[in-house]
Amino acid sequence: MFSRRKFIKTTALSASLLAIDKKSVAGLLPPALNAAVKPIVISTWDFGIAANQAAWKTLISGGKALDAVEQGVRVPEADPKNQSVGYGGLPDRDGHVTLDACIMDEAGNCGSVAGLEHIMHPISVARMVMEKTPHVMLVGDGALQFALENGFKKEKLLTKESEKAWKEWLKTAKYAPVMNIENKLYDKSAPQKLPGNQYNHDTIGMLAIDSHGNISGACTTSGMAYKLHGRVGDSPIIGAGLYVDNEVGGATSTGVGEEVIRNVGSFLVVELMRQGYSPEDACKEAVMRIIRKKPETAKNIQVGFLALNKKGEYGAYAIQKGFSYAVCTEQKTDLLIPGKSYY
Ligand code: SD4
Numbered sequence: 001m002f003s004r005r006k007f008i009k010t011t012a013l014s015a016s017l018l019a020i021d022k023k024s025v026a027g028l029l030p031p032a033l034n035a036a037v038k039p040i041v042i043s044t045w046d047f048g049i050a051a052n053q054a055a056w057k058t059l060i061s062g063g064k065a066l067d068a069v070e071q072g073v074r075v076p077e078a079d080p081k082n083q084s085v086g087y088g089g090l091p092d093r094d095g096h097v098t099l100d101a102c103i104m105d106e107a108g109n110c111g112s113v114a115g116l117e118h119i120m121h122p123i124s125v126a127r128m129v130m131e132k133t134p135h136v137m138l139v140g141d142g143a144l145q146f147a148l149e150n151g152f153k154k155e156k157l158l159t160k161e162s163e164k165a166w167k168e169w170l171k172t173a174k175y176a177p178v179m180n181i182e183n184k185l186y187d188k189s190a191p192q193k194l195p196g197n198q199y200n201h202d203t204i205g206m207l208a209i210d211s212h213g214n215i216s217g218a219c220t221t222s223g224m225a226y227k228l229h230g231r232v233g234d235s236p237i238i239g240a241g242l243y244v245d246n247e248v249g250g251a252t253s254t255g256v257g258e259e260v261i262r263n264v265g266s267f268l269v270v271e272l273m274r275q276g277y278s279p280e281d282a283c284k285e286a287v288m289r290i291i292r293k294k295p296e297t298a299k300n301i302q303v304g305f306l307a308l309n310k311k312g313e314y315g316a317y318a319i320q321k322g323f324s325y326a327v328c329t330e331q332k333t334d335l336l337i338p339g340k341s342y343y
Contacts, residue, residue: 037209037210037213038209038312038329038330039056039060039208039209039329039330040059040208040308040314040327040329041056041059041068041069041072041206041207041209041327042206042207042208042306042308042314042325042326042328043072043073043204043206043207043306043325043326044202044203044204044205044206044252044254044304044323044324044325045202045204045254045324045325045326046326047075047076047079047085047202048325048326048336049326049334049336050075050076050079051072051073051075051076051204051206051326052072052206052326052327052328052334053075053328053334054071054072054074054075055068055071055206055208055328057071058071058210059208059210059211062210062211063210064210064214064216065105065106065208065209065210065216066103066105066127066214066216068208068210068216069103069206069207069216069218070124070218072208072218073085073101073123073204073218074121074123074124076204077120077121077122077123077220078120078121080161083161083162083165083222083225084203084221084222084225085202085203085204085221085222086099086120086121086122086220086222087155087157087159088157088159088161088162089157089162089221089223090162090165090166090222090225090226091158091162091163091166091225091226092223092228092229092231093173093226095158095163095166096229097157097162097222098116098222098223098229099113099115099116099117099119099122099157099220099221099222099223100113100114100115100116100122100220100221100222100232100233100235100236100241101113101116101122101123101125101126101218101219101220101221102218102219102220102235102236102238102241102242103123103126103127103130103217103218103219104216104217104218104242104243104244105130105214105216106214106215106216106244106246107246108245109130110136110238111126111127111128111129111130111131111136111137112126112129112136112137112138112236112237112238113125113126113129113137113138113236114137114138114139114140114143114232114236114237115139115140115143115230115232116139116140116143116144116147117140117157118144118154118155118157119144119147119152119153119155119157120153120155120157121152122220123218123220125138125143125147125150125152126220126236128146128147128150129143132150133146136238137236139232140230165225166226169225202221202254203219203220203221203223203233203235203253203254203255204218204219204220204221205217205218205219205242205252205253205254205306206218206252207244207249207251207252207306207307207308207314209308209310209312213310214246215244215245215250215308215310216244217242217243217244217250217251217252218242219235219242219252220235221233221241223235223257233257233258233260233261234257234261234265235253237261239264239266240257240260240261240264240265240266240267241253241265241266242266243266243267243269243270245270245274246310247274247310248270248273248274249270249273249279249307249308249309249310250266250270250307250308251265251266251269251270251273251279251282251283251286251305251307251308252266252305252306252307253265253266253303253304253305254302254303254306254323255302255319256301256302256303259290259294259297259298259303260290260303262290263289263290263293265286265290265303265305266305268282268285268286269282269285269286269305269307270282270307272285272286273307278309278313278315279308279313279314279315280307280315280316280317280340281315282307282315283304283305283307283315283316283317283339284317286305287303287317287342288342290319291319298319299343301319302318302319302322302323303319304317304318304319304323304339304341305318306325312329316337316339316340317339317342318340318341318342319341319342319343320341320343321338321341321343322341323338323339323341324336324337324338324339325337325339
């Protein structure tokens, strides 16, 4: 029979064994057993929901945040309906779909590609730059050559829809981009029908903490629609479009890359969190720097930051209304949260 005394003894023994276990193998336990660390993944915009689901599969099985963010952002990269990331992305002024992406892990390793053509998953090429070369960033033809040498397939990324939108834009071909003001311009059902170059352009930035307590991030985009050939935005630039520091947390951005680069936005957000700012306050301060420096420009552009600290707290802030992000944890599966904004 199972006596009370035996039960207490057994429980006490398992508790002490568990304590030893947790100490010695902390960080190796799958999430269900490691109560101290709660995996989480967050990402920009509504297409972050599907991306988070893919990332979550890795996180929930005890996998690495680095693998999770790569798998996560591959979802919008492969989606032809998403005209701002990967396959189906809107082309540059000359009709080339040129992709920018970067990835960063908990040890500060990072990899990046910019102006990459013909490869559906620039994030995986960026990871390969990180893991297989002594470099951080490859651009243009060099990035393509590296991808092809490493087994990536050359593909046509310009879809009929995006080609049609570009040809429509060519009728006026004004190189005076009106930046994305989501609340006014975003028409999800037919974004290509927006007049002239008033196209909303969105990037996916993703941050995840795994059951080992490590943070990683990824960011990938086709960049500003109808940009000058050769233009590179913030998304592939470590510190601008993405930054993670395992002591503090991570941040990523979306919107007009030029303003994010000028303010080294994601690095700034992480450093503000290091000083004690909450994720939302850090994002807000980074947005305020942009607004304070160029108040007139800021009225007509969108920039949004998204941040996650090592406690698993997250927050976002944007210049304009309309910015949203998706969150996935054990408690909140794929929640879409509107980011706060200045206007
Ligand atoms: C860029 N930041 O190329 C990217 C585009 C973007 O929402 O995020 N759009 O400037």
